[in-house]
Amino acid sequence: MNESIINATSLITGHYNMYENYKKIEEVSTWLIVTIGLILMPVAIFALSSLVKKDNVAPIFVINLLVSDVVQLCSLILLQTDGTVSSIGDSMYSFSVVASVGFMVCIALERYLAIVWPLWYRTRRPVKMSLLLCAVVWTFPLFYLPLSKVMVSNGWLYLYFIISGILLLLPLPLLVFFLVGTLRALSASISVRAEENRRIVGLLVLVLLIYTLLFLPSIIFYLVHPRDLEVHFVAVLFSRLNPIADLFMYIFLRKGAVNHVWFCLCCCRKNRTIHQSSGLNVDKTVTTNL
Template identity: 55%
Template sequence: MITWVLPVDWILPWTRMISHYTYIYCLVASIGFMVCIALERYLVIACPLWYRFRQTIKISVLVCVVVWAFPAVIFCRLIAARNPATISGILLLLPLPLFIFFLGGTLKALSASISVHSDEKRRIVGMLVLVLLIYTLLFLPTIILSLARGNSGIDRYKLNNLSLTFVQFSPLADLFLYIFMRKGTIDKLLASVCCCRMDSDDISSPV
């Protein structure tokens, strides 16, 4: 991203183009890893025994390789497409129903799950909600813009800058997602929020 702010006469013309496509490639891979995180958290609650026996280092490495290779497959398909912006927007819109399904399925399976500790349950739900918010607030505006580029009444320049600003917050959002994946301070925060909610319910309920 440093090449985006440097003067044009400081860098070679192809350098900025390579950095631009590399940035897009990493953004697509980031969405893929968000789907993997949401799926993994869903399996912990919905299928704990199956997940415990299938969680191996080889499978994790294989998933990472597939996620990093998937954007290359998408780019190769888009090169031969007539309307690459619309096709890419549709493909990047597919994770949204998956995120909603994983969150809804996790909430539904929480009551029946007895092998997962309550602290772990709160962390999993918080992580799934955070993944959905990151995708909806940061990535979804850009995806919608790519689907609406055929509308001549849209001010493309302003919307492009606005959506790019949202996307550039994704590394900061990944930092918060990493904090949710770690045990420690976030558990106390989630526990305090739940305790405050329970206390307010006790106060409002009649004796």
């Protein structure tokens, strides 16, 4: 009897210590993400605003995505406090995450339509259509938030987890479909330049990669392991990295940026190869002298 009580007490103490360690890591990483994000985000938004053109509206969706990331970063600051302010931060965070997911789908959809259905896309006034779609994406979280608050306040946590997990899971097949469809269209097209091809494919791959890596832990937590503390910690940490990861989309929107990055990578690889070959030559020389 006493041994069972001791074991139970040790288990509770172990879970509490684990929780405290997770909270410390989460707090440090959150402030680091907020600091980096709030410094780089305004610069990226200003740079992207100059890329918006009549026939290139992808920056509009990325700008709105980065704005939702700014809201998310501000909400993370509020979440470090207690009481009513923390509750407001929680609502802002949920709002920004839902909007962020919507804009990622819009980015992939815009690239897909521009490549697979170019004539139809250009005759539909893409700028006005993009602004209307952005308004819809910003409005959707306003309907989701009250529903989630009702479920949580009534103790329907499992229902909330299931609905949240399904909402996060739905964009994944869409992103895969847009990427595969775009790749097929580009493989059959001879009018798209190689540099533009790399930018389009790179942006779609980046969107899918960010979504899969950073939101898949949350999907697993909501639908598979809703009581697992470690899964919850990983899900929270990865989802908070989303604003930083979104900044890399700028590379695939600015002309010449992809080639510059590719050139730097090739130079680094060439230098490493030369260094390795020179090391082998030195070894051979030493062996010969011996």
